[in-house]
Amino acid sequence: MYERKIQPTLNCGLDLVGEVIYGKWKIRLLWFIHEGHQRPSELQRKIPDASRRVLSSQLKELEDHELISKVIYPVVPPKVEYSLTDFGKTLIPVIAALGNWGDAHEERLRSIILKRPHHLSTP
């Protein structure tokens, strides 16, 4: 596993939240799990742009951070189900707020992001 060389900043609440939700797909994972998609393969289908490897890895971090818990069924093929912990559930309203803001400003955001994209060369 990768070992950080630079220590994280943990001054305020924002720093702390950042440590647990900063990850390309983490917020979406929490949200989809909240919606009832509990199995890795389901989540993978909900987020096809993410590689299986990364989803698995971020799920593990969420678990380490006690936001989700994992149940492994001893069957073949393997079956695993994630669910929000009570702690994780307290984060849902906040994530909902983020999503609502995004939805509320969808048109504008989409336009702004695609306008002078940081990811395309043609000006």
Added chain:
Amino acid sequence: MYERKIQPTLNCGLDLVGEVIYGKWKIRLLWFIHEGHQRPSELQRKIPDASRRVLSSQLKELEDHELISKVIYPVVPPKVEYSLTDFGKTLIPVIAALGNWGDAHEERLRSIILKRPHHLSTP
């Protein structure tokens, strides 16, 4: 400027928010500007862990994304002031929610993060 090779995912509100606030210091920058610290040098002092270069760069992205606006005073030495746009202000309650969650669970978060850290080798 860096040109992305992988296109961003823009399916739902969460994806859209992510595009504009995903950056190591962006949320904190928005918050501190909201608190009235408007000059780059002030922000730098508030966030000493960030390099001047990155703050400047992330401020520019926030500006491109219309969350903050910039006023340049034609004086020497240069004087610049950032402030939230009306659009940016709508994001403040959401950021506040994040910060509050972090503050509310500060002790637990600190413990979890430092427990089996992904950034230290000693088990």
Added chain:
DNA sequence: TCGCATAGGGATAAATTTATCCCGCTGACA
């Protein structure tokens, strides 16, 4: 018997983000 579904994680290459260093500008002040 062959291949699939399902989940995890090692190894390694890319992609992306941050950190460092450095240059330029030009009044004010010691």
Added chain:
DNA sequence: TGTCAGCGGGATAAATTTATCCCTATGCGA
């Protein structure tokens, strides 16, 4: 005259995060 304030951004190195590829395991159905 030498130095500093304060901001921006180029160039390049590091750090960190993601993407790819691959192997393991085992009942079930074609």
